[in-house]
Amino acid sequence: MTSLSPTERASSSSGGAMRLVAEPGALRRLGALVDELAPSGEVVLVTDGVPKTFSGGDVDAAVAAAVSPGRPRRTVRVPSGSHGVTLDEATVDAVTADATGAAVVVTVGSGTVSDLGKVVAAALEVPLVAVQTAASVNGFADPLSVLVRKGAKRTVPSRWPDILLIDHDIVADAPSELTRAGVGDAVAIWSSPADWYLACALGMDDGRYDGRFVDPVRDLAPRLSDASSTAADRLSALVDVLTVGGLVIGDAGTTAPLSGVEHLFSHVLDMSALAEGAAHDLHGAQVGVASILSAALWDVALTDERVFDLDPDDLAVPADLEERVRAVWHPVDPSGALGDECWRAVDAKMRRWGAAAPAIEDFFGRRNEHVTTLRALAADPALPVAALRAWGAPSTFAQLRPAVSAERARWALSALPFMRDRLTLADVLVLAGRWDDGLFDRVLARADRAVGSVATS
Known part of the structure; x- marks a missing residue:
């Protein structure tokens, strides 16, 4: 196979x-x-x-x-x-x-x-x-x-x-639901490398971006939605994409090349379900739907928000960041334990941001070059949609099992930068003062254009 x-x-x-x-x-x-x-x-x-x-x-x-x-x-x-x-x-x-x-x-x-x-x-x-x-x-x-x-x-x-x-x-x-979850994990390749590139370029990752840990998977991924292939050929493509993905993660020493905003979203759903004693779907199934949202977030940030047109001085750690982190987790864990754990991670991330000033200045000094690369790494949301639909995998939050409500999906989107210590696009939008309801509206609307209605259908 x-x-x-x-x-x-x-x-x-x-x-x-x-x-x-x-x-x-x-x-x-x-x-x-x-x-x-x-x-x-x-x-x-x-x-x-x-x-x-x-x-x-x-x-x-x-x-x-x-x-x-x-x-x-x-x-x-x-x-x-x-x-x-x-x-x-x-x-x-x-x-x-x-x-x-x-x-x-x-x-x-x-x-x-x-x-x-x-x-x-x-x-x-x-x-x-x-x-x-x-x-x-x-x-x-x-x-x-x-x-x-x-x-x-x-x-x-x-x-x-x-x-x-x-x-x-x-x-x-x-079981078909496991295979479809694998497709969901695989389609992250169409947005996650942009998050890794961004973290490396801003001095927020210990390593340097290297296409050797991305390109082999990007080269294989189009086979997932090849309409001319047989079912056996498509399964062969999926095994290849996932296995090569694991190997390049191992060689890179980090999941960052293939794990960006979309994986954060799945982890947030898992953590909230665990805290509330509720059920959640398979990790890959959640990642697949979130990959559409992640691609939409990149499109909005680059096209509408033009966040990288800002000057470095326009990016600042919010004075109320700790309050925001604790507030986002309080509804699912009133004990505060989850808020404590997530604040430790976010605080460490922002301390690194404060020490990365030279790399940040260099990034914005060469912003046009970086934005060109980011646009190439962040694909159109239509790409993950096509692959997910070719396999009958969930492409909306309502298709997850159990279904994720529009309200919970919006909350999970809002929580993305407030969970772990790895920088993604969501953090830059927080630093730019753009992480708000207006942005969430635009991101969800962009995802809707790709899939119909990502939150409800």
């Missing part, structure tokens, strides 16, 4: 290499691959226990059966709550304790279980095999994990799997 060939990527976090095994029937190779990594000792399978089938069989059972005969093995089931598996401190600690004694860890599941396995294997200092069961996110192929810390979503270094095993037959039979 996939056009990617098995490959090796150096792992900056573990000092080893990740081997990609992607082919039909790849699961049959699991026993030999595990034995290569750890010739003896117990194999611990980590799974969320959610039923997963392919070709009429059970995936968890097939993975267990693929371990070499006579090899000791046991299964650790990840604790699950009303939100499914939540990678908070208690869950990570419990699974790490339960997996103690493993000679090798094998994760079986989609992105959340994979992220957990990276943390557990790193803590136990044992090899890791990730059996990917759906083309749902790009995080399988990177050395980072998204965890919940003090109620807030945080991306932290973990490790690459030693082996990422993608059995085409398993992925092809995954």
Whole structure:
């Protein structure tokens, strides 16, 4: 199915290499691959226990059966709550304790279980095999994990799997909602690089923008909505986009190239649902709809607001910023704990802004050059819309499950700059004094023109 060939990527976090095994029937190779990594000792399978089938069989059972005969093995089931598996401190600690004694860890599941396995294997200092069961996110192929810390979503270094095993037959039979979520995660490529470029150019990212960590995914992404391709070809394209996306994130050492405003939006929805004890949709499904909104935000900022025509002196940290951060989170967490956590992140971000004056002056001194690049990186909202619709993936907030109301969508948009310490376009608009209801009206109207009615239909 996939056009990617098995490959090796150096792992900056573990000092080893990740081997990609992607082919039909790849699961049959699991026993030999595990034995290569750890010739003896117990194999611990980590799974969320959610039923997963392919070709009429059970995936968890097939993975267990693929371990070499006579090899000791046991299964650790990840604790699950009303939100499914939540990678908070208690869950990570419990699974790490339960997996103690493993000679090798094998994760079986989609992105959340994979992220957990990276943390557990790193803590136990044992090899890791990730059996990917759906083309749902790009995080399988990177050395980072998204965890919940003090109620807030945080991306932290973990490790690459030693082996990422993608059995085409398993992925092809995954639930359609997981595959569509993968499309949602993939379409972020049409706006997220602009946020990363902006942060680098303003001296707000530790690295420098490098097209090597963006261009391979942008080159593959048009295949997602190729009307002339077969369903198998489109699935192959999706696996390629997500896998290459994970690899470039790993090589870059940060999710920033493929994670901008649209991922913030999804994290905000997740955090509010967790705080309120409510349900939320899959991460990728939310990212897909938010990618339309993100592209609209860039279009409005560059075309209507012309925010980069300002002088650096026109950008200032609002005197009431702490109040604004706490006020945005108070409705979903009156205890103030979430507001405390988010204010720490935003305060750190703004302190870096204060120390980045030379880079900021340089940016505005070469603003025309930078704006040209930003326009090239921030695509027309029609591009993510076309890909999402080609797959039947959600393209409006009402199509998410559960549906996100127009009021909640507007609130989440307002909360974007008040959540984490990574700078995006939303922060520049806050500094410019433009982050207000009038801007939100224009952004939502621009998104509506691309999709019909992003908030209600």
